[in-house]
Amino acid sequence: MSNIESLSLEHRSFPPSESVVKQARISGMADYHQLCTKAAEDYKGFWANLARQHLFWHKPFTRTLDETHAPFYTWFDDGELNASVNCLDKHMGTPVQNKTAIIFEADDGKVTHITYQQLLERVCQFANALKAHGVHQGDRVIIYMPMSIEGVIAMQACARIGAIHSVVFAGFSANALHERMVDTEAVAVITASHQHRGGKILPLKTIVDEALSLGHCDAVQHVFVYQRSETPCPLTPKRDKTFADILANQPNTCEPVIVNAEHPLFILYTSGSTGKPKGIQHATAGFLLWAKLTMDWVFDMRPEDIFWCTADIGWITGHTYIAYGPLAAGATQVIFEGTPSYPHAGRFWEMIERHRCSIFYTAPTAIRSLIKASEAHPEVHPAHYDLSSLRLLGSVGEPINPEAWMWYYQHVGGKRCPIVDTFWQTETGGAVISPLPGATPLVPGSCTLPLPGILASIVDETGHTVPHGTGGMLVFEKPWPALARTIWRNPERYQLAYFPASLGGHRYLAGDSAVRRPDNGYFCMIGRMDDVLNVSGHRLGTMEIESALVALTELVAEAAVVACPDPLTGEAICAFVVLKGAYPSDHEAKQIAVRLREGVTQNIGAIAKPKYIYFGESLPKTRSGKIMRRLLRNIAKGESITQDTSTLENPDILAQFDRVY
Ligand code: PRX
Numbered sequence: 036m037s038n039i040e041s042l043s044l045e046h047r048s049f050p051p052s053e054s055v056v057k058q059a060r061i062s063g064m065a066d067y068h069q070l071c072t073k074a075a076e077d078y079k080g081f082w083a084n085l086a087r088q089h090l091f092w093h094k095p096f097t098r099t100l101d102e103t104h105a106p107f108y109t110w111f112d113d114g115e116l117n118a119s120v121n122c123l124d125k126h127m128g129t130p131v132q133n134k135t136a137i138i139f140e141a142d143d144g145k146v147t148h149i150t151y152q153q154l155l156e157r158v159c160q161f162a163n164a165l166k167a168h169g170v171h172q173g174d175r176v177i178i179y180m181p182m183s184i185e186g187v188i189a190m191q192a193c194a195r196i197g198a199i200h201s202v203v204f205a206g207f208s209a210n211a212l213h214e215r216m217v218d219t220e221a222v223a224v225i226t227a228s229h230q231h232r233g234g235k236i237l238p239l240k241t242i243v244d245e246a247l248s249l250g251h252c253d254a255v256q257h258v259f260v261y262q263r264s265e266t267p268c269p270l271t272p273k274r275d276k277t278f279a280d281i282l283a284n285q286p287n288t289c290e291p292v293i294v295n296a297e298h299p300l301f302i303l304y305t306s307g308s309t310g311k312p313k314g315i316q317h318a319t320a321g322f323l324l325w326a327k328l329t330m331d332w333v334f335d336m337r338p339e340d341i342f343w344c345t346a347d348i349g350w351i352t353g354h355t356y357i358a359y360g361p362l363a364a365g366a367t368q369v370i371f372e373g374t375p376s377y378p379h380a381g382r383f384w385e386m387i388e389r390h391r392c393s394i395f396y397t398a399p400t401a402i403r404s405l406i407k408a409s410e411a412h413p414e415v416h417p418a419h420y421d422l423s424s425l426r427l428l429g430s431v432g433e434p435i436n437p438e439a440w441m442w443y444y445q446h447v448g449g450k451r452c453p454i455v456d457t458f459w460q461t462e463t464g465g466a467v468i469s470p471l472p473g474a475t476p477l478v479p480g481s482c483t484l485p486l487p488g489i490l491a492s493i494v495d496e497t498g499h500t501v502p503h504g505t506g507g508m509l510v511f512e513k514p515w516p517a518l519a520r521t522i523w524r525n526p527e528r529y530q531l532a533y534f535p536a537s538l539g540g541h542r543y544l545a546g547d548s549a550v551r552r553p554d555n556g557y558f559c560m561i562g563r564m565d566d567v568l569n570v571s572g573h574r575l576g577t578m579e580i581e582s583a584l585v586a587l588t589e590l591v592a593e594a595a596v597v598a599c600p601d602p603l604t605g606e607a608i609c610a611f612v613v614l615k616g617a618y619p620s621d622h623e624a625k626q627i628a629v630r631l632r633e634g635v636t637q638n639i640g641a642i643a644k645p646k647y648i649y650f651g652e653s654l655p656k657t658r659s660g661k662i663m664r665r666l667l668r669n670i671a672k673g674e675s676i677t678q679d680t681s682t683l684e685n686p687d688i689l690a691q692f693d694r695v696y
Contacts, residue, residue: 044437048555049444050476051453055426059335059473067474070487081488082110082516089327089363090320091125092116093293100514105541106534107521108514109297110321117291118194118300118319119162121327122362123155124291130338131365138341138390139184142231142373146389149184151365154191157184159289161192164281168223168257172197172292175219175302177255178348179203179212179243181230182372185261185278186348189225190358194300194319197292201302201314204349205230207640209245211312215304216246218314219523220254227261228268233377240268240275296320302523303351305461306576307532308546308565314523315351315461318516325465325517326360332486333455333466334394334427335473336364341424343369343387344396350573351461352431356396360465375401380408381415384447388421395447396429396457400571402439402447403603417446427472428454432572433605434560437479444479458482458560460545461574462533464517467491468558481557488515491558493549498538504553506561511543518543568596571604573642580608580645583638584631590614591631595654595662596645599671609671610645611654611692618652621694628696647671651691658684 056062061070074081079099086096096114126132136154139147149157170176176198180186186202193200201219203212205227216224226243229236240260247255258275260268270277300319304312330336342361346352361368369390375383383405387395409416428448430440435456444454454477457466468491470483477483485491490512492500501507511518522529534540548561563569566577577596584594593613601607612631619627632644649670655663663683669676670692680686 044441044479045481046478048476048478049453051473052451055453056473059471060331061335061471062473064474067471067484067487074488078488078513085328085488086111086114086320086324086516089331090116090324091121093120096296096320102514106514106530106543107526108518109520110318110516111296114296114320115293116296116320116323117197117293118323118359119158119191120195120291121323122191122194122359123151123158126151126365127155129365134365135367136362137184137187138367138369140369140371140373140386140390142234142377147184154184154188154362156287157188158191158195159287160282160285161188162195162289163285164259165192165198165223166196166289167285168281170196170198170223170257172294173298174198174223175221176200177203177212177216177219177221177224179205179224179226179239180261180348181205181227181232181239181263182347182370183227183261183263184370185227187358187362187370190301190348190354191362195289195291197294197298199299199301201304202349202354203304204347204640205239206349206642208637209242209249210638211640212242213246213249213252214311215314216252216255218304218311219302221252222254223257223259224255225259225261227263229264229266231263231372233374236264236266238268239263244269244271294319297520299520301354303354303461305351306567306574306579308567308576309578310528312576312579313525313528313532315519316521316523317464318520321516321518322355322464323359323363325515326355327363329355329465329469329486330360330364330366332471333457333469334396334429335471336361336366336394338365340366340393340426341369341391342366342394342396343371343390343392344429345371345375345383345398345401346396346431351459351464352396355465375405376408379415380405380412381417381420384415384417384420384422387425391424393424394427394429395425396431398432398572399430399435399439400433400604402430402435402443406439406442407603422447422449425449425452428452430454430456431459431466433569434562435480440479453477456480456482458558462519462543463545464519467511467515478552478555478557481552481559483557485558493551493558494538494542496537498542503551503556506548506550508564509545509547509549509558509560510538511545514543568598568608569606570601570608570642575608575639575643579639580610580635580643583635583643584610584612586638587631587634590616590627590634593654595664595667597664597667597671599647599668601646607646608643609647609649609667611649611651611667611670613651613653618691619650624650624694624696648696649692649694650696651688653685653688655680655686655688656684657682660684
């Protein structure tokens, strides 16, 4: 065993091979440092050059960054452009025109290819249909769609006419959808009759009907329905129309609406520590610049690449690295409708082999579940598939544990593919801390270093930078073009949540705690510092889940939700519930737990269902009435409580939490 192999995983370093370095855009650490120095010496000039180089401007900008109304920064704000032109039209007349833009694989394995020219034509037709139904620049459009070429077309068509899309993950419930329809005052909803996942056909349009029936969405004039299956779905006359109806006779060219650089491209809701999900608002030019640039930097995109990001368009990863980034980069990408385990847990590897994917980007939870599956069913181990087309792997959404990293590296990447562990958030618009495949030596479990132009630090409560090796709060010292502009119609919340006065009021507070390695300064993410949970890479607020439980008014008096570590999903949801009735018997508790999970599924979606439920006659509280969440976390982790509980108003209560459902 060589010295390096005897080191524990977290201390091993995997430098890029010479051949990878030689071919890379950013080639070696000297290149990386040179870019960082350029940004440090002339921050505005750095970004202005990149924006001129990577975006097609109808009206060039003269101003780069305006900090007058900090933290409401604006970028390139006298420039004008259109996002769909930057993803599609710009490729016409180039070799990309007839290149495959999307390889779509349906749940049942049926494969459809669409070229850039065909995609542009279909986006134009859809944009014309939206205009014909009175959708204008600035109007909000909800997209509630399964993974499909049509979903991407819907997003691009909105961008083409300057309408602001708000994609809602198709796993969210009618309530969650309703909340987003009301908050955005959407004028139209784009949906599908059904979604096909894991061999099942699930109704989708009926959830839209249910959401609309909840009221207060009078702004919604139209529901456009993609007929995904033969099974008809109910259509409300006048309001609902199928894609076939609205697209018939629409020309396949459409003059793009040229918008200001700061025009909102989309609103995407994400969970925060308090209240309802926040409508994160992104600006057209800044977002698009970063989507394109990180395709080049982080994925080192080449013309012959086949890129596959397994995220859903309902999340930010699907916005940046499916709907916009790959198209802006002129890539061929795979879009998958189904789930990794259907019809068997080798589906991902089979698809990489079938489509000769060269870049594969997925979440640690998926990797962990496939490790487990291949232990139980050796025939779905990646060794049984030809993965020789791969040259680069990526990870996103949650910390990747070194063991899962190593398995991914060895068995999927054949020890030859770098892994880019990309740290980012809905708010950051794209990857912000990530290795560069042709430069950064990799260390399992670390997302390594900030990308050029991104100034990340770790600080204590007083805002002072902590020494390497000491944990603290992750902050970004300066804004960059892709940072979210605001929370939709709630600028106060934006300022309060992300730019606390205690840190100077101008630094972006990510909400994650992190530590830098003493040996190389690499960033390692520890986890959220606020009441945000990360279950399988899905971001959920404890408050949201608590509200969903308490909404079951006939049953629940009080609820508290905490996270507990989970070997598969990273974190699991653990709920402590006080019932209105008497403390339940074992039999009653089982039945009630089923109803509580159903209630949360109905209120938010199945992803928010608590894995563990405890019942008690009350929650552990201080004498001033504050719930002692720390104790609940101990119980959830199965730890014995060693700390002093004498400050608790009701210390005996802890003994009740000995049964879990
Ligand atoms: O806690 C961090 C975690 O996911 C959060 C952001 O969630 P969301 O806005 O849904 O975006 C997810 C996809 C970009 C972060 O605050 N997170 C994301 N990527 C990583 C991560 N934690 C550790 N390592 C990562 N690579």
